[in-house]
Amino acid sequence: MTTAEDAGQDAGHQRVVAAQGKAAVLREALPWITRFHGQTVVIKYGGNAMIDDELKRSFAADVALLHFVGLRPVIVHGGGPQISALATQLGVASTFVGGLRVTDAAMMDVVRMSLLGQVNPELVGLVQAAGAPAVGIAGTDAGLLQVRPAVGPGGEDLGLVGEVDHVDTSYIDELLGDHFLPVVATVGRDADGNERNVNADLAAGAIAAALGASKLVYLTDVEGLYQDFGDPERQSLMSEVSAGGLQAMLEAGELHEGMRPKVRSIVQALADGVPQAHILDGRVLHAVLIEIFTDEGVGTMITPGAARPAVVAS
Numbered sequence: 001m002t003t004a005e006d007a008g009q010d011a012g013h014q015r016v017v018a019a020q021g022k023a024a025v026l027r028e029a030l031p032w033i034t035r036f037h038g039q040t041v042v043i044k045y046g047g048n049a050m051i052d053d054e055l056k057r058s059f060a061a062d063v064a065l066l067h068f069v070g071l072r073p074v075i076v077h078g079g080g081p082q083i084s085a086l087a088t089q090l091g092v093a094s095t096f097v098g099g100l101r102v103t104d105a106a107m108m109d110v111v112r113m114s115l116l117g118q119v120n121p122e123l124v125g126l127v128q129a130a131g132a133p134a135v136g137i138a139g140t141d142a143g144l145l146q147v148r149p150a151v152g153p154g155g156e157d158l159g160l161v162g163e164v165d166h167v168d169t170s171y172i173d174e175l176l177g178d179h180f181l182p183v184v185a186t187v188g189r190d191a192d193g194n195e196r197n198v199n200a201d202l203a204a205g206a207i208a209a210a211l212g213a214s215k216l217v218y219l220t221d222v223e224g225l226y227q228d229f230g231d232p233e234r235q236s237l238m239s240e241v242s243a244g245g246l247q248a249m250l251e252a253g254e255l256h257e258g259m260r261p262k263v264r265s266i267v268q269a270l271a272d273g274v275p276q277a278h279i280l281d282g283r284v285l286h287a288v289l290i291e292i293f294t295d296e297g298v299g300t301m302i303t304p305g306a307a308r309p310a311v312v313a314s
Helices: 003-036 053-068 080-090 105-129 170-177 200-211 243-251 257-271 287-293
Strands: 040-045 072-077 134-138 145-151 157-167 181-185 187-190 195-198 215-220 236-242 277-281 300-303 310-312
Touching: 003 287, 040 053, 040 200, 053 072, 053 105, 053 181, 053 287, 072 105, 072 170, 072 200, 080 105, 105 134, 105 157, 105 181, 105 187, 105 195, 134 170, 145 195, 145 200, 157 187, 157 200, 170 181, 170 200, 195 200, 200 215, 200 257, 215 257, 215 287, 236 243, 243 257, 243 300, 257 277, 257 300, 277 287
Parallel strands: 040 072, 040 215, 072 181, 134 181, 145 187, 157 195, 215 277, 236 300
Antiparallel strands: 145 157, 187 195, 236 310, 277 300
């Protein structure tokens, strides 16, 4: 046999091995695809995944894949980085209390411009470019997010910030029934007809509970939840924690301010019947697919109950 023939056989063998590897990945995903077929998954889109171009395109394609294999994804987004950038550009000061953005009339204009004029149409366009029929909606559409005035953890006045009172899922249900992929911008309306800025973490949890979602997924800029966070000698990533354990961490003040709305949202969503929630590192390509369709998963999974947290080495 000639050297050229040997090289040809080696190349052919490598292609077969590579193809078998891809087939194995699909085979591993099959039980999970079967399990979650027809189930609703609410994904809170945020962190670096919404500002890095590669991560944005990858996320959109991954969500399109979820749609095409039979899941019913619903994307819920805020726009913290975009709101802050536009506020700075327009000379509007940003202030936070308990992880929530204080929102006066000027900031509400910035929120509206950022979410409805920038983030939502861009994300819808990316998902559509990936082949899925995405539709952008606002929490003010069809009474989706009905809110009341929110206050800070110490009773602080937050201005035009809304706390979700009720979620009317009829519009989302209609879109899902017609095989569309809803992309929700988190502004809501109060009983007096005022638009209010709604924290996207809290909105995602309320929407997941109202839809009876099988999973609630948060994309963040950290690997997950840490025990003893900030102590380099002791901190460890929690692979799994119960809602009871999470509530205890919240009450003990063990969580970073920006993580508190997520944790509040998760604890409430699980209390309202969502079976599990996940905090994922949105900087990892395909984090959502890895979590849903592989045996290993990534990040931290939160389940109902009061079990002690499981940790992995930091």
